[in-house]
Amino acid sequence: MFKKLLIANRGEIAVRIVRACAEMGIRSVAIYTEPDRYALHVKRADEAHFMGDDPLAGYLDPRRIVNLAAETGCDAIHPGYGFLSENAEFARICTERGIAFIGPDADVIARMGDKTAARDSMIKAGVPVTPGSEGNLADLDEALEVAGKIDYPVMLKATSGGGGRGIRRCDSADELRAQYPRVISEATKAFGSAEVFLEKCIVDPKHIEVQILADSQGSAIHLFERDCSIQRRNQKLIEIAPSPQLTPEQRAYVGDLAVKAAKAVGYENAGTVEFLVTDNEVYFMEMNTRVQVEHTITEQITGVDIVREQIRIAAGLPLQYRQQDIQHRGFALQFRINAEDPKNNFLPSFGKVTRYYAPGGPGVRTDTAIYTGYTIPPYFDSMCLKLIVWALNWDDVLDRGARALADMRVQGIRTTAPYYQEILKNPDFRSGVFNTSFVPNHPELLQYSEKRDPSEIALAIAAAIAAHAGL
Ligand code: ADP
Ligand code: ADP
Numbered sequence: 222m223f224k225k226l227l228i229a230n231r232g233e234i235a236v237r238i239v240r241a242c243a244e245m246g247i248r249s250v251a252i253y254t255e256p257d258r259y260a261l262h263v264k265r266a267d268e269a270h271f272m273g274d275d276p277l278a279g280y281l282d283p284r285r286i287v288n289l290a291a292e293t294g295c296d297a298i299h300p301g302y303g304f305l306s307e308n309a310e311f312a313r314i315c316t317e318r319g320i321a322f323i324g325p326d327a328d329v330i331a332r333m334g335d336k337t338a339a340r341d342s343m344i345k346a347g348v349p350v351t352p353g354s355e356g357n358l359a360d361l362d363e364a365l366e367v368a369g370k371i372d373y374p375v376m377l378k379a380t381s382g383g384g385g386r387g388i389r390r391c392d393s394a395d396e397l398r399a400q401y402p403r404v405i406s407e408a409t410k411a412f413g414s415a416e417v418f419l420e421k422c423i424v425d426p427k428h429i430e431v432q433i434l435a436d437s438q439g440s441a442i443h444l445f446e447r448d449c450s451i452q453r454r455n456q457k458l459i460e461i462a463p464s465p466q467l468t469p470e471q472r473a474y475v476g477d478l479a480v481k482a483a484k485a486v487g488y489e490n491a492g493t494v495e496f497l498v499t500d501n502e503v504y505f506m507e508m509n510t511r512v513q514v515e516h517t518i519t520e521q522i523t524g525v526d527i528v529r530e531q532i533r534i535a536a537g538l539p540l541q542y543r544q545q546d547i548q549h550r551g552f553a554l555q556f557r558i559n560a561e562d563p564k565n566n567f568l569p570s571f572g573k574v575t576r577y578y579a580p581g582g583p584g585v586r587t588d589t590a591i592y593t594g595y596t597i598p599p600y601f602d603s604m605c606l607k608l609i610v611w612a613l614n615w616d617d618v619l620d621r622g623a624r625a626l627a628d629m630r631v632q633g634i635r636t637t638a639p640y641y642q643e644i645l646k647n648p649d650f651r652s653g654v655f656n657t658s659f660v661p662n663h664p665e666l667l668q669y670s671e672k673r674d675p676s677e678i679a680l681a682i683a684a685a686i687a688a689h690a691g692l
């Protein structure tokens with residue numbers, strides 16, 4: 222097993238990896254930039270190294286990070302999610318320097334990170350994909366021609382996209398003409414690539430994704446699915462495992478498809494195969510070659526520690542489980558608590574967390590890097606906490622979620638927590654039948670009145686009096 226592991230990330234996922242290292246007897250090494258001087262991952266890791274004043278550059282420089290890993294005697298690097306996690310060059314440099322990259326092979330990252338190459342691989346493997354363009358689009362004329370063939374609505378997508386960005390639905394040729402330059406410009410800015418492709422827009426699908434684990438000996442298993450249909454602007458808000466809307470037959474079908482997809486590309490380590498599911502069809506959408514934000518809920522229903530398995534696999538160990546050893550029990554929900562103001566168009570709400578109280582009690586887990594007095598810097602993701610709840614059945618997990626959200630205190634900033642309380646009360650959501658249009662179809666759920674904590678109101682009044690008195 223590894224002796225020392227560098228974490229090329231920050232925030233809650235860096236803390237999550239530090240925890241796995243601590244349990245496995247591996248020394249953890251954090252990196253940080255100036256705004257993260259007081260970040261929790263820096264405090265929690267066994268060692269931390271400063272990467273400069275620029276908020277982002279230090280987390281995004283493959284050579285520098287691998288050099289640091291070598292200098293500090295690390296034998297492995299965990300990339301987390303976001304940042305360099307899907308950067309094939311980073312994985313390649315690690316391998317060249319004899320440091321284990323905790324993820325799949327660089328070639329597999331490159332192929333699956335390119336959404337058109339991934340579609341090609343899946344077509345060859347016999348995994349169903351949405352009808353769409355053959356590879357990237359040369360220009361707008363080709364886009365219009367393909368869209369005419371597959372018929373509107375279509376999705377125009379950035380080939381290297383991620384995080385829900387660089388995707389636009391187009392319902393007509395006029396919309397496609399208008400969106401084409403926008404998606405190209407967004408893709409160039411966000412992903413450094415102007416490549417785009419088209420696929421048929423599946424109307425009102427469910428987003429169902431399957432967690433897989435594959436070792437270096439050629440074994441691959443799945444850990445069942447997650448339902449991530451509760452999204453806003455193609456970004457996940459609440460994730461559920463297992464999906465309350467699949468039959469056991471559908472569950473077995475998508476699980477097998479995901480394993481087939483992983484095997485077809487020679488996948489190694491943990492990964493997620495994302496599908497769009499309608500009443501009659503299942504389509505491959507993309508594969509994420511990294512640990513996913515919502516891996517937590519799969520851990521809660523299966524008991525498998527996914528980050529530990531990632532590290533074991535990268536160390537060359539065989540999977541500890543066969544498919545028949547993996548069972549799921551109950552339901553888990555994850556709420557992405559974002560530092561955003563839902564009532565103000567989800568505008569980011571960064572700043573000082575004046576008070577944080579973690580919810581607890583049975584079936585509650587929080588993965589976060591915030592603490593009382595911590596100032597959330599404006600340079601990174603707005604997700605500041607993941608609240609995960611588990612219960613034996615669907616109705617109970619909904620009630621437990623509401624209770625845990627009510628237990629939690631995150632003061633000083635606005636968060637998405639009160640909005641999730643409204644979703645939990647909604648009869649459509651409670652019925653367990655919903656699709657990716659749930660959020661846009663329920664604008665009324667944003668009409669809640671804010672119940673501010675008395676102590677927060679007292680603080681605000683005190684601040685106003687102080688300001689008035691010129692204190
Ligand atoms: P998940 O796929 O794990 O549910 P998200 O889609 O929310 O997670 O992405 C997690 C983080 O990774 C976000 O900060 C997102 O912006 C970032 N990210 C995902 N894909 C990419 C990509 N291709 N390029 C840059 N950042 C990405
Ligand atoms: P990202 O890499 O940003 O995660 P995805 O390709 O996974 O991008 O798509 C993100 C979301 O966009 C999906 O979860 C789904 O809600 C929506 N989406 C993507 N492709 C389609 C499609 N062809 N039809 C309908 N919805 C889609």
Ligand code: MG
Pocket residue numbers: 384495507
């Ligand atoms: Mg996706």
